[in-house]
Amino acid sequence: MSWKLITPPTGLAVSMVEARLAARVDVDESGVSPLDGEIERAIRTYTSEAEGETNRAIMEQAWRLTLDRFNGAIELRRPPLLQVKHVKFYGTTGVQLPLDPQDYQVDGESEPGYIVPAPGKAWPATAARINAVEVEVRCGYGPDHTSVPAAISGFILARLSEHFQSGGQPKNEHVKRLLWPEVVYG
Template identity: 45%
Template structure:
């Protein structure tokens, strides 16, 4: 199984004005640098948590359909497509009525709909691909406060290296970790 980010998030997990304030930077001339730092810290935090904070599209690629397809990031929001190579090697799209997105479990799963089964696939590498949207929502207003707090604390540490670093900042992510 391979997971790959297809469409990265458009918006940031914290507002640029909040990041600028935590970095104690006046003016907008360093906003490009601040954005790069925020996005880098956010990606690291998402990796630590196994979560997507802002909506983004991931592709799961498998050699065949398993009983259940574990999704790469939580929370799972929607499935864009399920494609597979049929037994004759032709590319097919699975009808959404044929599968169920389990958004409650973390990590999320894609399973056959009630009374349905996964179709047979060609014996071929990467015969199945699933595109799924993951994330809390489209912008920072959907991101939980403790995650924002972590990102902003790390921004402050980055731009203010003499600021005492708290060994407890990382703990604000603990409740958001998804265990696989």
């Protein structure tokens, strides 16, 4: 089993206005700071930290899962699940085929989500090869900061504040507790 990021997030998990306030940086008359590049990198860094701590995709992104064969339920990591883009497999003839969405069900309510055969269906036979099954999903809360839960944006803003006020060294070991309500176990 292998997960590969196909389309990385483009949006930021917090707005630049909020980030500049948390960093307590000066802005010019147009609202821009000379530290905006560093602030954006820090937002992306702390978003990645939050993703690692919560086992979630925060900003919208696409991932590809490859499996050597179909096996029971296919677990879809990185909730929340937005869409299963496709399920493809190499059939016994060695040709890659799309699996008809009517032949499987997607559980996007559970975290992590799952794909299982539809009632009365079974997984098709696959070629005896590595990476015989490919699943591509879109996941995350949305394309921009407006869809990010408050606990996650609060964590990122707290980390930004520490980053710019204490030379980048976290001072409060309890900041990670902000993420506890969003952690996915499994």
